[in-house]
Amino acid sequence: MAGAVRLEPVDERNLEPLLSVAAAEAEPEDVMPPVDAPAGWSLARRDAFREFHRASFAGLDGPTRTRMYAILTGGEVVGMVRMTRCDEPGTVETGMWLGRSARGQGLGAAALRELLNAAAAAGMHTVLARTTTDNAGALSVLRKCGAKLRNDDGKVRAEICLDSALPAV
Template identity: 85%
Template sequence: MTGAVRLEPVNERNLEPLLSVAAAEAEPGEVMPPVEAPAGWSLARRDAFREFHRASFAGLPGPTRTQMYAILAGGEVVGMVRMTRCDEPGTVETGMWLGRSARGQGVGAAALRELLNEAAAAGMRTVVAETTSDNAEALKVLGKCGAKLHEDGGKVHAEICLDSTPPAL
């Protein structure tokens, strides 16, 4: 599956498939900020998911300073990865989620590598991420992509310098 991983900017065409994967294969808290809505994938939460993603349609120069990408594996939407401009010039922060069926297959590392290419093409020099020390899969993906990891009190800060060549998978 990893050989066929590609990114596509989130737009109206792929937003519903992205929501379908999120609702079927992830918990709301894994894929979007908290909202006041009934538990689970209620109609209100689905609407909030759409609005959250639509707010970033303008990409890095837009008001959210965020470019979101649908992750496609074998031509199917399986998750989302994003980059958000940081206050430090040339730096973006990234985050990602995958549907359960795509986890543990190398899709995350392949998607992050694609995002690193997109960040470099956008003129970025550094990609950072935040996770927790118990998120083994995220730490594995970040490590495979050459991140320097710094742990502090259960939180892990990752930094990937785009001026260096990441290690091969």
């Protein structure tokens, strides 16, 4: 299944399917900023999820400087990957989540490769990511995509240079 991934900019058409996957297969704190609301996927959290994603509909040149993409495989939404413009010219930061049923199938690396292509097409030269030393899935995806990893007190900073060829799958 690895490689059978397509990215679509998050918009009103795919926002509800994205929310459905998040609510069924992820914890709120893994897919959106904290919200002062009852635990779990309360109505308030679902509304906050929608607003969080809608705020980035304008893309890299919009107020949030972020483009979010629904990750699709087999025509179904399985997660989200984003890129956010950094202050350093030609640099974006990325983050991603996948629903539990989509993990461990190579979809994360395939989605990140698609994002790297989108970042290069947008004129970017560097993609950064941050994770923790215990996030084995994220570290594996980043390594597969050629990231240079730097450990900094329990946190990992990853950097992918788009000016060179990406490693083969």
